[in-house]
Amino acid sequence: xxTLDPILEVRDVSKTFDRVVRALDNxxxxxxxxxxxxxxGENGAGKSTLMKILVGVYQPDSGEMYQMGRKVPFxxxxxxxxxxxxxxxxxxxxxxxxxxxxxxxxxxLEEKFTRLGRLQLGKIIGxxxxxxxxxxxxxxxxxxxxxxxxxxxxxxxxxxAILSVRLMVGMDGEAEIIPVIILDEPTxxxxxxxxxxxxxYLLNLKKSNSFxxxxxxxxxxxxxxxxxxxxxxxxxVAHHDLSSEKVTEDQIFREIVGRESYYDLxxxxxxxxxxxxxxxxxxxxxxxxxxxxxxxxxxxLHEGECIxxxxxxxxxxxxxxxxxxxxxxxxxxxILVDSRKVKLKSEPxxxxxxxxxxxxxxxxxxxxxxxxxxxxxSIVNFDKVTKRPLKIISVISFNAERSLAxxxxxxxxxxxxxxxxxxxxxxGGNKQKxxxxxxxxxxxxxxVLEDPTxxxxxxxxxxxxEVLLEMKKNGxxxxxxxxxxxxxxxxxxxxxxxxxxxxxxxxxxxxxxxxMGL
Amino acid sequence: MGFxxxxxxxxxxxxxxxxxxxxxxxxxxxxxxxxxxxxxxxLVILMGSFDFSVPxxxxxxxxxxxxxYPSMGFSSIIVAIVVGLIFGFINGILLxxxxxxxxxxxxxxxxxxxxxxxxxxxGYTRMITDPAFRAVSTTMILGLPSIFYWAIVVWVICxxxxxxxxxxxxxxxxxxxxxxxxxxxxxxKMVRTLVFMICSLLASIAGILYASQIQGAHMQVGVLxxxxxxxxxxxxxxxxxxxVGGVHRTLLxxxxxxWLDSGLSMLAIDLNVRMIIFGAIAIxxxxxxxxxxxxxxxx
Numbered sequence: 001x002x003t004l005d006p007i008l009e010v011r012d013v014s015k016t017f018d019r020v021v022r023a024l025d026n027x028x029x030x031x032x033x034x035x036x037x038x039x040x041g042e043n044g045a046g047k048s049t050l051m052k053i054l055v056g057v058y059q060p061d062s063g064e065m066y067q068m069g070r071k072v073p074f075x076x077x078x079x080x081x082x083x084x085x086x087x088x089x090x091x092x093x094x095x096x097x098x099x100x101x102x103x104x105x106x107x108x109l110e111e112k113f114t115r116l117g118r119l120q121l122g123k124i125i126g127x128x129x130x131x132x133x134x135x136x137x138x139x140x141x142x143x144x145x146x147x148x149x150x151x152x153x154x155x156x157x158x159x160x161a162i163l164s165v166r167l168m169v170g171m172d173g174e175a176e177i178i179p180v181i182i183l184d185e186p187t188x189x190x191x192x193x194x195x196x197x198x199x200x201y202l203l204n205l206k207k208s209n210s211f212x213x214x215x216x217x218x219x220x221x222x223x224x225x226x227x228x229x230x231x232x233x234x235x236x237v238a239h240h241d242l243s244s245e246k247v248t249e250d251q252i253f254r255e256i257v258g259r260e261s262y263y264d265l266x267x268x269x270x271x272x273x274x275x276x277x278x279x280x281x282x283x284x285x286x287x288x289x290x291x292x293x294x295x296x297x298x299x300x301l302h303e304g305e306c307i308x309x310x311x312x313x314x315x316x317x318x319x320x321x322x323x324x325x326x327x328x329x330x331x332x333x334x335i336l337v338d339s340r341k342v343k344l345k346s347e348p349x350x351x352x353x354x355x356x357x358x359x360x361x362x363x364x365x366x367x368x369x370x371x372x373x374x375x376x377x378s379i380v381n382f383d384k385v386t387k388r389p390l391k392i393i394s395v396i397s398f399n400a401e402r403s404l405a406x407x408x409x410x411x412x413x414x415x416x417x418x419x420x421x422x423x424x425x426x427x428g429g430n431k432q433k434x435x436x437x438x439x440x441x442x443x444x445x446x447x448v449l450e451d452p453t454x455x456x457x458x459x460x461x462x463x464x465x466e467v468l469l470e471m472k473k474n475g476x477x478x479x480x481x482x483x484x485x486x487x488x489x490x491x492x493x494x495x496x497x498x499x500x501x502x503x504x505x506x507x508x509x510x511x512x513x514x515x516m517g518l
Numbered sequence: 519m520g521f522x523x524x525x526x527x528x529x530x531x532x533x534x535x536x537x538x539x540x541x542x543x544x545x546x547x548x549x550x551x552x553x554x555x556x557x558x559x560x561l562v563i564l565m566g567s568f569d570f571s572v573p574x575x576x577x578x579x580x581x582x583x584x585x586x587y588p589s590m591g592f593s594s595i596i597v598a599i600v601v602g603l604i605f606g607f608i609n610g611i612l613l614x615x616x617x618x619x620x621x622x623x624x625x626x627x628x629x630x631x632x633x634x635x636x637x638x639x640x641g642y643t644r645m646i647t648d649p650a651f652r653a654v655s656t657t658m659i660l661g662l663p664s665i666f667y668w669a670i671v672v673w674v675i676c677x678x679x680x681x682x683x684x685x686x687x688x689x690x691x692x693x694x695x696x697x698x699x700x701x702x703x704x705x706x707k708m709v710r711t712l713v714f715m716i717c718s719l720l721a722s723i724a725g726i727l728y729a730s731q732i733q734g735a736h737m738q739v740g741v742l743x744x745x746x747x748x749x750x751x752x753x754x755x756x757x758x759x760x761x762v763g764g765v766h767r768t769l770l771x772x773x774x775x776x777w778l779d780s781g782l783s784m785l786a787i788d789l790n791v792r793m794i795i796f797g798a799i800a801i802x803x804x805x806x807x808x809x810x811x812x813x814x815x816x817x
Contacts, residue, residue, distance in 0.1 A: 325701075352703025366698040368691060370761065379691060379702045382684040395682045438702075 005069060006030035007210060008054075008086065008180050013063030015049055023049040024060070025234040033178050036202065036211045038221045041231035041256055042454070042483075047214050050231070051182050054212075055081040055088045068177075083168045085177040087161040091185040095153050097146035102128045104145050105160050109167055135159055136204050151194035154186055155201050162209055182212045187220060187314070199224045216256070216483065217312060218249050230255040257484055279303045281339070282445045282477045283356075285324070288333035293319040294501040297333070299494075301446065306478040308492035310485070310512075316501035318450060321481045325358040325448045326351040337445070352380065355445035359436050361454030367435050369424040373416060374398075374405040376423055377438045384441060408437040412467055429460025436467055447471065449480045453487065465490055485516045539661070546662055549776045550655075550669035551576075551728040552747070553769065557676045558720030560751050560768045561713050564680070566693045566760025567613060567620035569714065572721045572747060573740030574631035575605050579725030580735040581635045584644040587651055595726055602722025603715055605631060610711030620714075636737065643736035646729075654730035665727050672720060676765040689713055693760030742793060749800035750775040757807040775799075 009030035015023045024046045031037050041047050052058045056075030065074050067084060075081035078088075096104055105128050106113065113120045128141055137159055139152050148156065158181060165179035183202075187195045202211060202224065215221050221228060222242070230238040230252065238255045240247045283301040288294065294316035301307055309317035323330040329345040336342070337354045348358065357380070360366060368376050378385045378401045385401040386394040405419035412433045416426055423431055432453070439447060452468065453461045468491060472478060480491055488495050495512045497504045507515065555572050562569045579598040586594030605627055612623035646652075655665035680686035688709045691699040700706050729735045754771025756763025775796070782792050 327701075347705065347707070348700050349703045349705040357703075358701050360701075366695075366701045368694045368698055368761075370694060371690075375687065379687065379699075379704070382687075386684060394684060396684060396687065 004032060006066070007033050007068055007178050009066040010050075010054070011064045011066070013050065013053060013060045015053065015058060015060045022234050024053075027063075027231070027234070027236050029229050029236065031180055031210050031212060032226075033210055034206050034208070035226040036206060036213055036224055038213045038215060038225035038228045039231060040214075040216055040218065040221055040228060040252065042216065045231040045256075046234040047231055048184070049234075051088060051184060051212070051214060054180075054182060055086055079168075082164055085165050085169050086180045086182070087165050088182040088184065089154070089157045089161050089186060095145050095157060097144065099145055100142055101139060101145060101148070101156060102141045104156065105131075105163060107160070109164055112167055131159060131163055135162070136201070149194065151190050151197050154190070154198055158183070158186075158201075158205070162205070179209045180212060181209055182214065184214045185216075186213070187215070187217065190314075195220060217314065218252050218256075219312060222247070222249055222252070228252065232256065253485075257486070279305070282337065283324075284334070284336040284339070286334040286336070288320070288323060288330050288335065290319060290323060290328070290330045292501075294323075294498070297498075297503060299496060299503075299506075301477045301479065303445075303477055304472055304475045305494065306472055306480060306492045308480040308482070308488040308495040309498055310488055310495050311498035311504075315498045317481045317498050320498075321448050321450055321479055324351075324446075324479060325356050352444070357439045357442065357444035357447045358450070359439060359447060359452055360450040361432060361452050362450075367423050367431055370422055372420045372422055373409065373414070373426075373434055374401050374419040376434050377401075377405045377408055377419075377441075380438050380442050404441060408434075408440055411440065412437050413463065427460075429463070432460065432464055433467070436464060440467065440471065443471075443474065443476060446477045446479065449478055449482070449491075451482050452480070453482075453484075485512075489513050489516070543663065545776065545780055546666045547731060548780055549772055550663075550665040551724040551731065552743070552750070552776060553669045553772045554672045554724040554727065555721050555743075556747055556750050556768050556772050557673055557765050558717035558724075559747055560754070560756050560763070560765045561676065561680070561689060562620070562717045563751055563756050563758060564693045564760060564763060564765075565689050565710065565713050566696070566758075567710070567714075568624065568758075569609060569620065569717050570624040570744065571605060571609060571628035571631055572717065573743040574628035574635070575602050575718050575721040576725035576728070576743070577735070577737070577740040578602075578605075578631040578635045579722035580729035580739050581639050581644070581725075583726045583729045584646055584735040585638050587646055587648070592650075598726055599719065599722050602718045602725075606715035606718025607711065609718065610714030613714070614707035614710040639735070639737065641737060643734060645734040647733065651730055652733055655727045656731060663731075665731055668723075668727055672723065673765065673769060676720075680765055685709070685712070690761055693762075695761075742789070745793065745796045745800055746775050746779065749796050749803065752800060752803040752807055755807055758804050762807070 009028075011028045012026045013024055013028070014026055017023055027046065027050060029037070029039065029050070039047050039050065049058060053060050053074065056077045056079075060074060063074075065072050072084070075084060075086065081087070096107065099107065102125050106124050110119055113124050125141060132139070132141070137152075137155055139148060139156070145153060145156070161181045162179050165177075165181070169177050169179075187198065190198060199220065205211075213221065213225060226242060228238075228240045228242065228247070229236050230240075232255070238252075240252075279302040281300045282303050284299075285301075286298050288297040297320055299307060309320055311317050319328060322328045323344075324335065326346040326348040331344075333344070334341055335344065337356070342354060343350070358366070368379070378396070381404060382394070382396070385396055385404055387397050387400075388394050402419050408414070409416065409419060414426075414430050414433045414437065416430060423434055426434065436452070449468070453464050468478070472491070478491065480488060482488065489509065489512065492512070493509055495507045495509070497507065555576055559569055559572050579602050582598040582601055583594050586597055590597070609620065609624050609627055612618045612627075613620045653664075655663060655668070657664040659667060680689060688699065688704045691702070691704055692706055692709050696706060725735075725739070728739065732739075750771035751768055752758065752771070753774050754763065754767035754769070756767060778795075779792060782795065783789075
């Protein structure tokens with residue numbers, strides 16, 4: 001076998017969930033020996049489904065799998081995949097904090113080192129030492145996992161994946177198998193320096209292993225992979241060999257977000273600069289700091305203004321948003337709503353009372369899926385749907401609830417039989433509309449938007465933008481956090497660029513567009 | 519349907535079952551205090567939590583009422599209720615503020631309540647012969663004892679609260695999707711604490727009325743009631759996962775469980791065997807009502 005022949009390949013893999021949702025549509029990818037292959041795409045593009053098929057968590061509806069050029073069945077379960085040399089390191093929940101490093105390293109593999117029911121500790125520690133030496137991993141085997149820095153934890157996890165493949169396959173057999181280790185967003189919890197450390201480690205390990213690297217952080221993908229597959233809506237839309245072609249970050253980005261019609265869409269929103277001078281400042285942030293996430297963040301948000309916090313994933317932008325709506329507490333600095341100082345440590349309910357609402361595209365998160373539309377709308381609008389027949393007791397009026405929900409349904413063109421329709425039966429776009437619609441009547445002073453249009457189709461996107469722009473026109477101020485520059489171009493008056501937790505620059509909408517080539 | 523079948527089955531097995539008005543009154547006595555406590559437990563389960571301390575708080579309140587009545591009269595009711603509220607507050611705070619799973623927290627506080635009941639009573643049965651003490655629960659109105667009306671009033675108030683008030687909606691919200699409830703501005707900690715307080719308050723009221731009904735209190739009050747209470751909530755159709763079901767359904771659950779209980783005891787089936795049956799019913803109903811799609815990890 002030549003070095004360019006794939007060691008692992010899948011062809012025309014399709015997978016459908018619940019007979020409706022097509023997660024993968026004829027996807028083919030392959031991995032060569034000693035390379036890092038990246039699979040990139042938006043949330044919901046099918047990356048995780050594909051990886052779960054490779055390690056036997058899901059069975060595909062159709063497709064073929066080849067290993068070392070031979071056709072093989074798809075793995076039945078993760079153990080089967082492991083014995084064929086495929087292992088996965090999940091994004092989270094991998095580490096068991098109170099185990100010692102060597103205990104964690106051999107977790108689930110103990111029976112290979114047992115004699116007469118006794119664990120051969122000496123043998124384990126000896127093997128662990130030699131493996132760590134080989135992989136160039138420096139850490140104390142006897143310390144507990146939680147004592148290690150996050151990057152080292154991740155490295156130990158990767159070492160464990162490699163080790164278990166070796167032990168399961170039996171490396172001394174005649175069948176030469178190169179471990180294929182799948183890394184699912186391994187850098188998500190890491191700081192920027194830690195990421196580099198991890199990648200240097202991976203480059204070293206590449207000599208004896210192959211990696212499939214799943215991520216949506218484009219710069220690091222560009223920096224460290226040999227080849228890139230771009231997945232969108234369950235299909236491979238692009239494949240780049242970085243050794244032979246030159247690709248720009250922007251190009252990959254466009255391929256990830258894609259959708260020709262989407263470009264048409266955004267061009268229709270000709271931004272009209274609103275003069276913010278003279279308008280009331282509704283939110284002031286002064287030197288807001290949370291150690292390890294963001295530092296000295298200051299800005300003023302005016303009535304009807306939208307400020308975008310822009311930067312790569314992990315730059316601290318979503319943490320700033322979280323600190324604003326009360327999900328996490330900043331350590332220092334000031335947040336002023338209507339020039340009144342508010343407590344940094346707070347719960348979302350207190351912020352809602354101050355007039356800070358929150359909307360994210362992750363519908364499962366904030367929607368009550370088994371509730372009818374009516375109840376989902378009124379959960380933030382009790383003041384509009386209750387009466388007080390006796391001074392102290394407020395009673396929900398179902399009629400008021402229904403007419404409020406109907407009003408919102410009509411305004412946002414939510415496609416559902418009626419307001420009693422339970423939300424789980426709605427399409428993704430309509431779910432999102434219910435989610436944002438509840439704030440429409442509430443009219444908060446400030447709305448924090450986190451990926452407001454993630455995972456919905458073009459038409460629904462357009463409708464969500466229209467709603468948001470109308471709310472903006474009505475004087476609601478907004479903070480946007482997103483992964484999509486076009487979204488900033490459509491919605492924001494001002495874009496604050498954030499890198500490594502600090503403000504790098506502030507752009508007007510025009511400057512931002514010019515910079516992004518939009 | 520099952521309910522009617524059950525009544526017919528028990529009727530056939532025992533010809534004396536539900537034949538006279540007296541047996542109806544016996545059932546009402548068996549059911550009323552039980553319904554009050556079950557309403558409180560339903561609210562907690564709707565929220566996705568659990569309260570093991572209901573029977574112990576019930577016993578403690580009954581005991582406080584009976585022990586203090588000779589010296590304090592009816593103001594001892596206030597003491598009993600305040601103690602109940604304190605237990606509810608502690609249960610709520612342990613969950614909401616200190617993030618201790620409600621199973622564990624309430625199991626621990628139930629031990630505290632048991633101990634307190636033992637201490638204040640000295641372990642003795644307290645009998646109260648004062649007719650005024652008895653009258654609270656046993657005054658006959660339109661052929662039924664007053665405890666029946668107390669229970670119905672509590673039940674109706676709970677239904678009103680859960681369906682017609684924002685607070686009730688918030689209970690369902692916390693039980694259905696706690697993250698969503700938080701983001702929509704529901705004060706989750708407050709809702710949790712208040713619901714545990716209401717649950718303990720209702721347990722206290724049930725204890726006070728029960729003490730009045732049986733003319734005193736003893737250490738055996740509520741001892742074997744946890745499983746039947748839990749069974750009647752889930753038999754009614756409130757899911758352990760939270761957010762599904764309601765207090766209105768608990769009446770049916772209580773009817774079925776208490777009816778079954780009295781029917782079985784009329785058939786001279788041993789108490790221990792009855793406990794086996796209730797345990798099996800509770801588990802079966804929990805399996806049937808739980809929405810497994812929504813549980814990732816059960817602890």
